[in-house]
Structure formats: C-alpha cells, structure tokens
Amino acid sequence: MQFLTDPIAWWIDPFTQSAFMRNALWAALLTVATTSVVGTWVVLRGMTFLGDAFAHGVLPGIAAAYIVGFSTTLGALAAAVAMAGGIYLIRNCSPLSEETSIGVLFVGFLALAVVVMSSGAGAYSGDLTRFLFGSITGIDNGDLRRQAVAAAISVVGIVVGHRAFFVMTFDETQARLAGMRPRLAHAALLTLLAISVVASYETVGSLLVLAFLVAPAATASLLVRRVPRIMVCAVGLGAIAAVIGLLVSYHHDTAAGATMALATVVLLFFAMLLTNVLRAVRRPDREAAAAAEQHASA
Template sequence: MEFLTSPIDWWIEPFADNIFMRKALWSGLLAVLATSTVGTWVVLRGMSFFGEALAHGVMPGLAIAFVIGGDTTLGALIAALIMVFGINLIRVHSPLPDDSSIGLLYVGFLALAVVIMSSSSGAYSGDLSRFLFGSITGVNDGDLYRQLIIAGVTLLGVMFFHRAFLVMTFDEVQAQLLGLRPRLAHAALFALLATSIVASFQAVGNLLVFAFLVAPPSTAAMLVRRIPVIMTTAVVIGAVSVVVGLLISYHQDTAAGATMALGTVVLFMLALLIRSLSGSYNMRLAS
C-alpha cells in the first residue's frame, strides 16, 4: 500500500528523478491521444478486427527497415498504407466477405515479418520482441518529435473529417447524398488509423497497440453518449492507464507496455461492472 502511505515516493519521484520515465510518460500520452481519437470511430463503426490487423500489418515495414538500416517509423507507415490499399483491392475484386480479405492479409503480413526477422540477415529475437511488445522506456527525443507530429496530424484529420465520419457511421447513403464523398472519407479514416498505429508502436508495440486503440473508446462509449465527449473521455482513460501502468512497471519491474495495455482492459471491465450493477439497481427501483 505504498501508493497510499508514501504518495510522493510512489507517484511523483519516479517521474521527477528519472528522465527516461518522463520521456516514457510523454510517449504514452501522445500514443493515447492518437489512438483514442481515431479509435472512437473504429469502435463505433465496428472496425475492431481491421484495427487489429493493421496493428500487425506494420510489422513487415518495421522488419525491412531494420534490416536495411532505414527509419523504422517510415517503414511501418509504408507497410500500413500498403495493407490498407491491399484490403481495398481485395474487397473490390474478391467475392469473399471483408473479414476474409482482412484476415488473409493480416496473417500474410505478420508471417512475412517473422520470416524476415528470423532470417540470417534479420535481427535477433530481442529486436523482434521490442517491435512486438514495445520499448517505451527507450524512446528518445527524435521518437517523441515523430509521435508529436503524427498525433497532431491524426487529431487534425479527425476534426476535419468529423462530419463525414459521423454521417457515414449511421447512413453511408445519406453521406453520399450530402456530398460528403464517403469513399474519400473511408480512405482518410484508414490513413488516420494507420498513422495513429505507427505513432504508438514504439510505446506499446504492435501486439498491444490494439488495446489502446479499442479499450479506452469502448470504455468511454459505455459512460457517455456524444462523440466529442467519448473521444475526450477515452483520452483521459488512456492517460490514466499510461500513468498508473508506468508506475506499476517501475515499482514492480514489469513490462511497461503490457502493464499499460492491461490497465486499459481493467478499466473497461470495471466500467462494465459498474454499468451492470447500476442497471440492476435501476431495474429493482422500477419494479
């Protein structure tokens, strides 16, 4: 119970005394800002499987960039955009359902990344684990600047396309009639999703970025109704998960990315429990 008996030592000193913790905090908060805003539309439009697939789809770009000594962030972004293009291409020309085309590319991209990273010219298993699970305590100033730019682009894009995303979520035909160009809006949403994932993989890794993308918006959607409020609440929930997850990781020597991601799921389960208990209580009062 040190977090209650010695609050300054537990809550403040890790960030005050360690520059790597401060950088990790900023990295996590920027990741949350990017993923929770665009993740709201992912949750509301039922695109969670696509988000998961895209989170893993950046892996070949990471692997190739690492092997040739290039920028892994740029490699991840290129791979994500290629996957978005590939999904749309298969969707147009294949009679299979959308989830089939997404699943095929998901498996193919992830397998390609593992093959590259496990080859003799690839990296060691430790590097593969870093890409999969993140290395938030190892971020540098360059990583933070890239995250800041990508998070800013994502936020501006979500604001610019807000009306199109809103109408398209409930009635795509109406969006077409209103001249909102749903195909362009679809492409913009996919691009924003790709950039938000790329902004977050350094913080929590590709296997765990899905938690940041889906859990905070899902939790917020159970608590509030208006979409801007859902986004804001999701960012707050994600930020709490980042702060508490980093501190638990610091004090208990656990994996930082996994601890933060677990925190988002724990908060979702708590919100679900509270909502269920509240619903049962209201039903009893009504009866």
C-alpha cells in the first residue's frame, strides 16, 4: 500500500530519479496519443479485427529487416503498407468481403513472419521478443522523435479527415452522395492505422498494441457520446493506464508493455461497472418520472 502511505516515493520519484522512466513515460504518452485518436474510429467503425491484423501484419517486415540489418521501423512500415494494399486489392478485385480478405492476409502475414523468424540462427530471439511484447524501458531519444512525428501525423490526419470519417462511419451512402469519396477516406484511415501500429510496436510490442488501439476508445465510448469527446477521453484514459502500468511495472518488476495493456483492460471493466451502477441508481427516478407523466396525461 505504499502508493497510499508514501505517494511521493511511489508516484513521483520513479520519474524524477530515473532517466529511463522519464523516456518510458514520454514514449507511453506518445503511444497513447497516436493510438487513441485512430482507435476511436477503429472502435466506432467495428474495425477491431483489422487493427489486430495490422498488429500482426508488421511482424514479417520487422523480422526480415532485422535479419538483413535494415531499419525495423521501415520494415514494419513496408509490411503494413503491403497489408493495406492487399486488403484494398482483394476487396476491389474480387467478390470476397473485406472481412475475408483481412482473415486471409492475417494468416498469410503471420505465417510469413514465423517462416522468416525460424529461418535465422536463433541468436536474435531476444530482440524478436522485444518486437512482440515491446521494450519501453529501452526507448532512446531517436525513438521518441519518431513517435512524436507519428503522433503529429495521426492527430493532423484525424482532424483533417474528421468530417469524411464521421459521415462514412454512420452513413456511407450519404458520404458518397456528398462527394466525399468514402473509398479514399477508408484508404486514408488504413494508412493512419498502419502508422499508429508501426509507431507503437517498440513501446508495447506488436502483440499488445491492439490494447491501446481498442480499450481506451471503447472505455471512452461508454462514458461520453460525441466523437471528439470520445477521442479526448480515450487519450486521458490511455494516459492514466500507461502511467499506472509503468509504475506497477517499476515497483513490482513486471513486463512494462503487458502491464500497461492490462491496465487499459482493467479500466474498461471499471467503466462498465460504473455505468451499470449509475444506470441502476437512475432507473427508479426514470420510472417515477414516467409514472407521473402517465398519471398526468390520464
């Protein structure tokens, strides 16, 4: 219970006394900013499966780039672009649904990643574990700069495309009639999703980035209704989960990325509990008001 009995030592000192914890905090917050704004549309459009596919789809690019000594970030970006292009190609050049194309490419890219990983000598398995689950405590200034650029691109892209994304999400026919080119807007959203996944894999790992894409936005959607408020709330909730996860990891020597991801899920269940409690408390008042209105009309 040190977080209550000695809050300064538990909450503040790790960030003021450890440079790697400060870098980890900045990396976590940039990850939250990048994933939460894009994740809002992932949740609202029901694209969770697509987000998961992208998270796994970057793995062959990362593995191949590492083996040949190339930038793993560029390798991940190339794999994400290939995934987006493949989904677009199958969707528009065949009668198959987008869900089917995502499933096929999900399996194909994951299988390719396993083939590439198993072809090496095995000496790099530790680094591949970092790519799978993240190594936020090993983030350096170069990584932070790349994350800052990705966060800026994601936020600007979401702001510029907000109207098109909004109309496309709730009425694609209306978007087409209004000349908003929903296919182009969808491609832009796929691009932003790819950028957010690539920018975040070193922080939380490609297997855990889905938690930051989905959980904060899903939690926010339980608490507020308007899309901009969902985004702001998602960023705030993601930041809270990231800070708590980092501190728990620091004090109890657990995996940082997994602990932060778990914190986002715990917050979701807290929000579900809170909304159900509030709904139960308000139900008698609503029923009494409805009964009074019915009595007055009679």
